[in-house]
Amino acid sequence: MISCIERRASPFKTSCLLLAVAIFGMTGCEDGSDPNAALEQRVDELVSQMTLEEKILQMAGSGSNGAPFSVPGVERLGVPAFEMSDGPRGVQAGGGTTQLPVGMMRGATWDPEVERRVGEVMGRELRAAGANILLAPTINILSHPSWGRAQETYGEDVHHLSRMGVAFVEGVQEYALANPKHYAANNIENTRFEVDVNVDERTLREIYLPHFRAAVLEGNAASVMTAYNRVNGQYCGENQHLVREILKTEWGFDGFALSDWILGTRSTVPSALAGLDIEMPVTMFYGESLLEPVVAGDVPEELIDDAIRRMVRKKLQFRLDEPSPVDASVIASDEHLAVAQEAAEKGAVLLKNDSAALPLDESALSRLAVVGLLADTPNTGDTGSSNTSPSFIITPLQGIEEAVGSALTIDHIGKDTLDPADEAVIQQADAAIIVTGLTSDDEGEGLIAAGDRLELGLSSERVALIQNVAALNPRTIVVLQGGSAITMGDWLPDIEALLMAWYPGQMGGHAIANLLFGDANPSGKLPLTIPRSVDDLPPFDAESTSVTYQYFHGYRHIDREGLDPEFEFGFGLSYTTFAIDELRADRSNAGADDVVRFSVDVTNTGSVAGAEVVQLYVTYPGSAVARANLELKGFKKVLLEPGETQTVEIKLPVNSLAYYDVAESAWVLEGLTHEVHVGTSSRDLPLSTTLTVEEARPVALY
Ligand code: BGC
Numbered sequence: 175m176i177s178c179i180e181r182r183a184s185p186f187k188t189s190c191l192l193l194a195v196a197i198f199g200m201t202g203c204e205d206g207s208d209p210n211a212a213l214e215q216r217v218d219e220l221v222s223q224m225t226l227e228e229k230i231l232q233m234a235g236s237g238s239n240g241a242p243f244s245v246p247g248v249e250r251l252g253v254p255a256f257e258m259s260d261g262p263r264g265v266q267a268g269g270g271t272t273q274l275p276v277g278m279m280r281g282a283t284w285d286p287e288v289e290r291r292v293g294e295v296m297g298r299e300l301r302a303a304g305a306n307i308l309l310a311p312t313i314n315i316l317s318h319p320s321w322g323r324a325q326e327t328y329g330e331d332v333h334h335l336s337r338m339g340v341a342f343v344e345g346v347q348e349y350a351l352a353n354p355k356h357y358a359a360n361n362i363e364n365t366r367f368e369v370d371v372n373v374d375e376r377t378l379r380e381i382y383l384p385h386f387r388a389a390v391l392e393g394n395a396a397s398v399m400t401a402y403n404r405v406n407g408q409y410c411g412e413n414q415h416l417v418r419e420i421l422k423t424e425w426g427f428d429g430f431a432l433s434d435w436i437l438g439t440r441s442t443v444p445s446a447l448a449g450l451d452i453e454m455p456v457t458m459f460y461g462e463s464l465l466e467p468v469v470a471g472d473v474p475e476e477l478i479d480d481a482i483r484r485m486v487r488k489k490l491q492f493r494l495d496e497p498s499p500v501d502a503s504v505i506a507s508d509e510h511l512a513v514a515q516e517a518a519e520k521g522a523v524l525l526k527n528d529s530a531a532l533p534l535d536e537s538a539l540s541r542l543a544v545v546g547l548l549a550d551t552p553n554t555g556d557t558g559s560s561n562t563s564p565s566f567i568i569t570p571l572q573g574i575e576e577a578v579g580s581a582l583t584i585d586h587i588g589k590d591t592l593d594p595a596d597e598a599v600i601q602q603a604d605a606a607i608i609v610t611g612l613t614s615d616d617e618g619e620g621l622i623a624a625g626d627r628l629e630l631g632l633s634s635e636r637v638a639l640i641q642n643v644a645a646l647n648p649r650t651i652v653v654l655q656g657g658s659a660i661t662m663g664d665w666l667p668d669i670e671a672l673l674m675a676w677y678p679g680q681m682g683g684h685a686i687a688n689l690l691f692g693d694a695n696p697s698g699k700l701p702l703t704i705p706r707s708v709d710d711l712p713p714f715d716a717e718s719t720s721v722t723y724q725y726f727h728g729y730r731h732i733d734r735e736g737l738d739p740e741f742e743f744g745f746g747l748s749y750t751t752f753a754i755d756e757l758r759a760d761r762s763n764a765g766a767d768d769v770v771r772f773s774v775d776v777t778n779t780g781s782v783a784g785a786e787v788v789q790l791y792v793t794y795p796g797s798a799v800a801r802a803n804l805e806l807k808g809f810k811k812v813l814l815e816p817g818e819t820q821t822v823e824i825k826l827p828v829n830s831l832a833y834y835d836v837a838e839s840a841w842v843l844e845g846l847t848h849e850v851h852v853g854t855s856s857r858d859l860p861l862s863t864t865l866t867v868e869e870a871r872p873v874a875l876y
Pocket residue numbers: 260261309355434435559
């Protein structure tokens with residue numbers, strides 16, 4: 175019976191639907207009839223038994239019922255409630271859950287397989303904590319590193335963001351409903367409740383929406399959260415174009431849309447007509463206020479039925495009224511903590527390593543100075559909605575101390591301003607490790623936390639700390655924390671090594687120690703551009719209530735302007751070296767499924783195991799429209815033992831080279847000889863070939 179019901183989402187692997195059948199009295203389709211039809215039939219049966227009042231009640235949050243945020247079901251019909259909890263770096267509900275590195279650090283892993291497991295960790299812990307919708311992932315593109323919530327998302331590139339977002343959604347949805355957010359163009363914090371984002375249709379389609387489409391069409395996300403801001407004059411929660419036309423009609427999204435929190439819903443009739451299915455977190459515009467226009471015929475009851483059908487469909491698919499499939503023992507289990515540490519080890523980015531300063535060789539050292547206020551301060555990110563409360567956090571100092579044991583002496587100077595005694599200690603040390611960067615006082619969610627970053631550099635006090643330590647000890651290593659790009663020209667030349675450690679989650683201290691001492695080999699790559707100056711980026715106005723988003727940002731902008739970044743998108747060093755050669759292209763399966771398989775041989779030419787990220791970029795010489803000089807279109811991370819060679823294959827769907835033709839309201843693949851460049855960062859692309867599309871053609875949806 176189970177096989178007769180197709181699940182677009184993949185809750186609970188195989189046994190789920192059988193139970194859904196049992197729970198909701200769904201009867202089978204052993205006769206071989208359309209599996210989806212059986213599900214839809216049961217949805218219809220349930221919805222038809224609901225009164226209008228019962229339906230309307232399900233369209234708004236009702237405060238908290240254990241999990242942070244609840245939305246009622248219909249008890250008499252056995253239709254369970256939704257119970258929601260943030261968020262992107264761990265489950266908030268219950269407390270004591272595993273705290274993972276922030277999204278940006280996970281983006282820096284360039285490893286969707288790890289991200290899928292991260293999603294599974296959160297999905298499992300969410301269900302164990304009694305909730306069923308995880309308010310994550312945050313997949314707003316990083317259009318400017320000043321965005322206060324930069325740390326929650328995965329980076330600045332459309333393709334990379336899509337791959338990471340899909341992986342997370344798939345992982346979560348093994349257990350619970352995911353909720354990609356904030357749809358769409360939510361890229362400023364300070365004015366997020368009112369800012370009107372003016373964005374042309376092509377930019378919207380190519381830069382601000384593809385990752386949402388991927389989350390919905392590929393990841394089968396069960397729900398989507400609309401953003402606070404306006405897009406082209408309309409608040410997202412009542413934006414016909416975004417919700418009704420694109421998300422629900424064009425993409426065929428079969429889940430439901432819920433608003434962002436207070437001020438995320440702005441109206442009754444326009445929101446309902448636009449397709450906003452749930453007002454969160456409590457009733458302000460829906461409830462009674464929605465009942466009246468429905469009764470008066472201003473909101474067709476079919477729209478209400480459609481909203482309820484979407485929710486019930488997902489409740490059936492995810493069998494939400496069953497007891498949780500996991501118990502509390504999964505929360506912060508060793509297995510989950512190991513995933514948190516793995517993500518931190520794989521997401522840290524080694525940005526500088528002069529004279530092979532790293533890894534530190536314990537046997538060649540006797541005294542190590544660990545300096546800075548952040549060395550022994552839990553510093554895991556924003557205190558806004560993405561905050562979680564783990565039962566412990568390993569600081570960098572704790573990690574280092576545990577790693578070295580009694581093998582060497584650690585001199586801890588836990589402050590940012592040095593006195594003469596500190597200076598003497600630093601001078602005598604064999605190496606100085608400074609832990610510094612940003613904290614939740616510098617960046618975070620608007621209004622409830624620090625908001626946008628108005629400067630991209632470190633505070634003058636922290637710059638001075640780095641400069642002072644570097645002047646005292648030639649072997650100065652900086653472990654840098656933060657959730658986004660940090661400009662560093664004023665201190666970078668002074669130091670020997672730099673490890674970007676982001677906000678690494680509760681196991682971060684162990685991960686940092688393993689990387690510093692070579693028990694783990696850095697393999698993270700920047701998921702964003704680190705510019706030399708904020709002036710090298712498009713403007714960012716955190717106080718404006720009306721902004722225009724341009725097509726070019728991040729590396730697309732830097733490349734187009736002919737600027738050199740401090741560190742380019744895709745950059746990251748390793749303790750080993752790699753050779754990459756023999757680019758081949760196989761288009762033998764061209765046709766309906768026009769996918770080119772590019773492959774290269776990657777060899778670990780050093781003496782320790784390490785992972786490299788092969789990156790594939792495309793250029794569009796002679797395009798009829800303005801295009802980025804280079805666009806990431808594929809990547810793959812590969813782990814290699816010393817001396818090992820592996821062939822890495824990257825599949826490129828040719829349709830993904832299309833642009834959005836506004837006049838035709840269609841995706842168009844140009845007849846062009848595209849250049850394809852392959853390498854290990856957006857500025858290190860030694861291998862090239864071409865990919866010719868003979869004739870332009872429209873493309874349905876890529
Ligand atoms: C945030 C959302 C979050 C919600 C619930 C809002 O302020 O923008 O990302 O999920 O609060 O905490």
